[in-house]
Amino acid sequence: MQTTSANHTEPSSPSLDRQSLRPDCGNCFALCCTAFGFSRSADFALDKPAGSPCQNLAADFSCTIHDSLRPRGFRGCTVFDCFGAGQNVSQGFFAGKSWLAYPDIKDEMFSAFKAARRLHEMLWYLADAQARTFDPDSSHRAIQLRNTIEQAVGGELPDLLSLDIQELHSQVRSTLMEVSEEVRASYFATGGDHLDSALKPGADLMGKNLRSRRLCGANLRGAYLIAADLRDSDLSGADLLGADLRDAWLERTDLSKAMYLTQPQLNAARGSRATLLPSDLEVPSHWHDG
Ligand code: SF4
Known part of the structure; x- marks a missing residue:
């Protein structure tokens, strides 16, 4: 996937470079600091309602306490990863328009981010499964699922928002388990304790x-x-x-x-x-x- 507005889908390749699923915060409107809600806990030092910016967020979408997140009680922020969904939604689906400059797009943008994040995470796992399996059927299923997900995260916003992510998730899960069986069996076959x-x-x-x-x-x-x-x-x-x-x-x-x-x-x-x-x-x- 790419982060351009004209066409933010790359054609499926035999293997997926997972570097494209790494976050690029410089091209994201701090969606993870805004879309999600958090209750005060050991991982996040304050209550933050969903859909509202964190009080530590600067106007340029940077974090004002970035260098001291853990000591200041925001360990959860150092753990979170969007699998590249943030830049895709910000620059792909919303063509570089921010929720700050265009508040009326806020709800859709945050919903898109939550959906895209789940889909990008599935792509991460499918890439792993596809790279490991020697079973042509499993490989075929992984590629088909990748194609479906890549079309969703590179397509039109209404299609993304209406996607049955739960159904897709269960199909992905069953493919991941199938490949897991295959891979783990090969390790047991080689002996060991x-x-x-x-x-x-x-x-x-x-x-x-x-x-x-x-x-x-x-x-x-x-x-x-x-x-x-x-x-x-x-x-x-x-x-x-x-x-x-x-x-x-x-x-x-x-x-x-x-x-x-x-x-x-x-x-x-x-x-x-x-x-x-x-x-x-x-x-x-x-x-x-x-
Ligand atoms: S503390 Fe910083 S990284 Fe964490 S949600 Fe707030 S602005 Fe974002």
């Missing part, structure tokens, strides 16, 4: 010591890995779809081939430059050097 039965989808693994473990091919989809110790472990081929990695310890963890890993998951965790990441994910700025 036995994964304990506690390592399963949705498992409560909060604070668990999983240090220096070979967790290749583990199905940790939706698992609660909050503050779990994963240091020095290998998660190649592990399914991390929706896993909660808040404050998980990831120093020297090998995540380079972990499945369905996202930037927000990393942003919420603790790690270092020695953590091995997929090439299209970044080391969060709060991680240390060691």
Whole structure:
């Protein structure tokens, strides 16, 4: 997808460069700081109603406390990632018109952002699935879903707003699970230590010591890995779809081939430059050097 108003869709390619799904805040009208509502919590230090700008937002759409978000109680802002939906909605669907200059477009713009964010996130996962599968049927399904989503996020606003995102989401989810089975099976086939039965989808693994473990091919989809110790472990081929990695310890963890890993998951965790990441994910700025 592109961020131009004339045609903000790129044709589907055999593989999707996920760099196009990285946020470009300079081309966004701070939609994440405006569209969503937040209640005061450990992640966001004040109450903010949906559809109203955060009180820390400047008139040029920058954040006035950008350099001190965590110490000032806005950790959630350092975790959030729009998967490139912000710039697409700002520059694509709304052709560079901001909600500030044109208040009458506000509601539609924020609704479009919420829808596009979910769709862009699905594209992120589908790109991963497509790159990993050797099954032509799975590959075909992933490409078809990508095409549908790319048309929606590169098309007309009414079509985006009327899309049945829930239905699309369940189709995407089933394709992701199918590919996950395939990939994880290949890791089990190569041997390695036995994964304990506690390592399963949705498992409560909060604070668990999983240090220096070979967790290749583990199905940790939706698992609660909050503050779990994963240091020095290998998660190649592990399914991390929706896993909660808040404050998980990831120093020297090998995540380079972990499945369905996202930037927000990393942003919420603790790690270092020695953590091995997929090439299209970044080391969060709060991680240390060691
Ligand atoms: S604190 Fe800054 S980054 Fe967070 S919502 Fe407010 S303006 Fe945006």
